[in-house]
Amino acid sequence: MKGQRWLGPAMFMPAIFYxxxxxxxxxxxxxxxxxxxxxxGSEGYHxxxxxxxxxVLKSPSFSQAVKNSVIFTISSQILVLIGAxxxxxxxxxxxxxxxxxxxxxxxxxxxxxxxxxIGWKWILDSVYSVVNWVxxxxxxxxxxxxxxxxxxxxxxxxxxxxxxxxxxxxxxxxIILAGLTAIPRDIPEAAAxxxxxxxxxxxxxxxxMMLPIINVAMLFGVIFTFTDMTVIYILTRGxxxxxxxxxxxxxxxxxxxxxxxxxxxAISIFMVPLLVIVSYFVLRxxxxxxxx
Amino acid sequence: xxxxxxxxxxxVFKRGNVxxxxxxxxxxxxxxxxxxLGPSGSGKTTLLRMIAGLExxxxxxxxxxxxxxxxxxxxxRGIAMVFQSYALYPHLSVFNNIVFPLKAQGVAKExxxxxxxxxxxxxGISHLFGxxxxxxSGGERQRVALARAIVREPxxxxxxxPLSNLDAKLRASAREELEQFQKRIGTTAxxxxxxxxxxxxxxxxxxxxxxxxxxxxxxPADVYDQPAxxxxxxxxxxxxxxxxxxxxxxxxxxxxxxxxxxxxxxMGEHVxxxxxxxxxxxxxxxxxxxxxxxxxxFAGRKVISRIPxxxxxxxxxxxxxxxxxxxxxxKFFDPQTEKRTTARRLPS
Numbered sequence: 001m002k003g004q005r006w007l008g009p010a011m012f013m014p015a016i017f018y019x020x021x022x023x024x025x026x027x028x029x030x031x032x033x034x035x036x037x038x039x040x041g042s043e044g045y046h047x048x049x050x051x052x053x054x055x056v057l058k059s060p061s062f063s064q065a066v067k068n069s070v071i072f073t074i075s076s077q078i079l080v081l082i083g084a085x086x087x088x089x090x091x092x093x094x095x096x097x098x099x100x101x102x103x104x105x106x107x108x109x110x111x112x113x114x115x116x117x118i119g120w121k122w123i124l125d126s127v128y129s130v131v132n133w134v135x136x137x138x139x140x141x142x143x144x145x146x147x148x149x150x151x152x153x154x155x156x157x158x159x160x161x162x163x164x165x166x167x168x169x170x171x172x173x174x175i176i177l178a179g180l181t182a183i184p185r186d187i188p189e190a191a192a193x194x195x196x197x198x199x200x201x202x203x204x205x206x207x208x209m210m211l212p213i214i215n216v217a218m219l220f221g222v223i224f225t226f227t228d229m230t231v232i233y234i235l236t237r238g239x240x241x242x243x244x245x246x247x248x249x250x251x252x253x254x255x256x257x258x259x260x261x262x263x264x265x266a267i268s269i270f271m272v273p274l275l276v277i278v279s280y281f282v283l284r285x286x287x288x289x290x291x292x
Numbered sequence: 293x294x295x296x297x298x299x300x301x302x303x304v305f306k307r308g309n310v311x312x313x314x315x316x317x318x319x320x321x322x323x324x325x326x327x328x329l330g331p332s333g334s335g336k337t338t339l340l341r342m343i344a345g346l347e348x349x350x351x352x353x354x355x356x357x358x359x360x361x362x363x364x365x366x367x368x369r370g371i372a373m374v375f376q377s378y379a380l381y382p383h384l385s386v387f388n389n390i391v392f393p394l395k396a397q398g399v400a401k402e403x404x405x406x407x408x409x410x411x412x413x414x415x416g417i418s419h420l421f422g423x424x425x426x427x428x429s430g431g432e433r434q435r436v437a438l439a440r441a442i443v444r445e446p447x448x449x450x451x452x453x454p455l456s457n458l459d460a461k462l463r464a465s466a467r468e469e470l471e472q473f474q475k476r477i478g479t480t481a482x483x484x485x486x487x488x489x490x491x492x493x494x495x496x497x498x499x500x501x502x503x504x505x506x507x508x509x510x511x512p513a514d515v516y517d518q519p520a521x522x523x524x525x526x527x528x529x530x531x532x533x534x535x536x537x538x539x540x541x542x543x544x545x546x547x548x549x550x551x552x553x554x555x556x557x558x559m560g561e562h563v564x565x566x567x568x569x570x571x572x573x574x575x576x577x578x579x580x581x582x583x584x585x586x587x588x589x590f591a592g593r594k595v596i597s598r599i600p601x602x603x604x605x606x607x608x609x610x611x612x613x614x615x616x617x618x619x620x621x622x623k624f625f626d627p628q629t630e631k632r633t634t635a636r637r638l639p640s
Contacts, residue, residue: 186379189346194440195367195396204392208383 033265040259052266062267064242065250072161072232072246073225079165080221081214084172085207088180091173109170117234120163124149124235153243156236160244164231168224172217179213180206212285219282223275247271295480296320296343296448301352303338303504311350312338314504320448320482325474327495328484331527335504336484337452343482344373344450357447367396372441373450376457378433380425386436387421393444411439414473430458431466438470442477449474449481455490467493488528492516500524519544522630525623531580531598535625536590541636542625543590547580547598549621552613555603559618563638567595567615569607577601586612589638 034053037046056062091102108116123130132146141147149159183206191201207214229249232238238245238253245253247267255264296318303313313335320326328336341347343354345366354361361369372393380389390411394404412418415435425433434454441449454470455463471494474481485491491498492512500507500515500523508520519525519533525544526532534550536543550567566586573580581597597615607613626633 184377184379186375186377187381189366190373190375190379191381191392191396192346193344193366193371193373194393195444196392197367197396200396205381209381211383 030265030268033262034269036262038261038265040256040261048262052262053269056263056266056270061242061245061250065245065247065267066270068157068242068244069226069246069248071157072164072244073222075161076165076168076225077218077221079161080168080172081218083165083169084176084217085214087169087173088177089202091177092180105173106170108167109174113167113228113230114234116167117163117231120159120166120231121150121235124159126151150236151240153240156240156244160232160235163235164225164228167231168221171224172221175213175217175220176210179210182213183209212288215285216282219278219285222278223282226274226278227271295322295324295357296326296482297355297358298339298343299353299355301339301342301354302350303335303342303347304350311335311504313342313349315352316501316504316506318499318506318509320480321496323478323480325471325481325483325494325496327491327498328482328501329488329491329495329498329527330486330501332486333503334486334501336486336499336501338504339501340373340450340452340482340484343448344371345369370446371448371450372444372446374434374437374441374452374454376453378425378437378454378457380433380436380440382425384424385421386417386423386425386428389425389436390439390443393440397444399444407443408439411443414442414477415439431462434458434466438473442479446479449479451481451483453485454483455485456487470494488530492528500527502527518632519623520632522625525625525632531596533623534595536585536593536595537627538589538638540627541633542627542630543638544623544625545617545621547596549617550595550597550615551617552597552599552603552607552615555599555616557616559620561619562616563619563622564614564616565590565595566612567597568612569609571609572607574601579603579607581607 032045035047035049035051037048037051087105091098091105095101122128126148129146129149131149132141135141136143136146147155150156187205187209188201191205196205227248229246229252232244232246232249233252236244238249247270251264251267254267255261258264297320298316298318301313301316301318302311304311316335316339318326318339328339330336338347342349343356345361345364345368349362356369356371381392384392387408390408391404394407399407408421409418412421415438417432417435417439420428420432420436425436428436434457437454455466458466467490483490483494495512497509498512498515499509500520502523508515508524510518515524516528519528522535522542522544526535529546531547533544533546565588567581567583568586569581569583571582573582577600579599579601581599583595583597585591585593585595622635622638624633624636625631
């Protein structure tokens with residue numbers, strides 16, 4: 001085995017290189033930029049201390065984005081977890097066409113987010129919205145009074161949350177379904193014999209037993225949601241009036257489109273503490289799952 | 293009154309296949325310990341699961357306490373079940389495992405505590421209340437599962453091989469304990485096992501099953517001494533009954549009834565066979581002799597004899613002796629139906 005000592009390291013070198021080049025370097029550069037005065041097109045680098053951070057904290061757009069990020073993440077995660085639990089329970093049972101249903105439900109996850117979001121942009125369009133067409137035809141709303149889904153602050157927020165939930169649901173469903181099928185058949189049967197009905201079994205036996213798995217699904221969901229801007233970028237560009245602006249989209253608009261790289265970097269640095277905390281819990285949960 | 297009764301109960305898992313359980317008629321008596329015994333795949337667990345309400349019968353009726361319960365959920369049947377794996381709830385403490393059925397019934401907190409204390413003291417597990425199932429030994433888990441089953445005083449106890457996960461030493465003592473326990477609380481029990489020793493030792497009556505149907509129901513002595521057919525005759529007893537197909541009849545006798553010269557003669561009428569011992573096993577208390585019959589209508593048939601070690605002196609491998617079976621220990625089976633028939637004239 002002596003000759004193979006280099007094999008292990010050689011095999012994981014590509015992964016190391018990939019992480020360093022695409023995550024490590026930009027991450028370090030973000031820290032360096034956030035305390036400098038770099039703009040797109042500018043030359044040289046001057047250290048400016050915490051100037052960018054102070055400017056960011058003073059900006060009303062930023063506090064709005066923080067609030068939106070929290071609402072966006074928490075609401076969509078609650079919806080995802082409830083939806084995923086229901087779907088997983090339904091998909092666990094054998095019924096004709098189950099494979100096809102599983103495939104359909106997985107589809108939003110395998111389809112590129114951007115493609116899906118563009119589809120939703122048309123579904124929610126102010127003029128061509130099929131949702132509104134249906135609402136009008138069913139006489140729920142009058143023509144010309146149909147809601148402008150992406151044009152009114154509250155509706156826009158609800159829309160981006162729902163579309164993001166639609167996109168995240170399959171991932172959580174698959175994880176929770178795995179947890180559900182890992183519960184030995186005896187346990188729910190024992191609960192049934194012990195006299196527990198559906199909801200008692202669900203809330204006192206099944207969900208508590210799946211809690212570690214649900215935690216993993218939730219923590220990954222939080223990371224994916226908190227750092228994601230695709231849905232928002234395509235549907236609303238953060239508008240109207242910053243009402244759907246989240247931290248990543250604000251960083252992108254400020255740093256890349258607004259060409260103020262330093263301030264954009266500073267905004268994105270604000271996501272680090274939360275992500276570190278969440279990552280810590282992910283690792284701890286994963287470790288516990290290994291131990292027991 | 294029959295506590296549990298099944299009428300023509302049948303379960304077919306896949307249409308067109310043979311049934312896992314076929315036309316089973318069963319009646320358990322009040323307070324009885326009824327054992328369902330059979331090899332794996334004989335349908336005994338499926339039968340138990342149908343009684344519990346975990347499996348829906350394809351046809352036939354299940355009655356508990358005189359009431360047809362086919363359409364009732366497990367919770368409405370007033371039964372308790374101990375699973376082979378014990379199926380303890382891993383995230384709940386022992387105490388919460390035990391009171392779970394009471395909570396589901398909406399029993400008041402004080403009463404729950406009382407019942408749990410009662411069940412735990414019966415089984416000697418009160419000191420384990422705060423522990424989680426994974427912190428318990430196999431024997432302790434089994435007791436917790438039992439406590440959870442008795443805590444709400446069910447009308448029937450269903451047990452699915454509850455001893456099979458214990459090691460051999462513990463199993464013997466747990467067997468005795470379980471039996472005593474059932475006698476003390478006096479609840480009707482239906483117990484599934486593939487272990488004939490368990491069945492014989494514990495059962496008031498034994499239901500022998502094979503390929504989904506009941507072969508015989510009777511006391512342990514009945515099924516052992518008066519087997520209904522060749523399956524029961526060979527499934528019970530170790531080594532199994534010697535079966536010698538002959539002219540229009542299958543002759544059967546147990547190894548312990550095939551005795552060396554000088555023993556069988558004392559038991560009155562008997563038949564003698566020349567027995568060529570090919571090899572023997574010394575098991576301490578007894579000896580198992582393997583060999584073939586020489587001469588007579590069954591010449592060349594393999595036969596086993598099981599004799600107390602004290603009787604085996606002087607018998608050597610490779611020699612031929614005149615072994616004998618008392619007439620009253622001979623069983624006769626019909627070669628077509630394999631059912632037991634009345635005594636016949638022996639082929640000669």
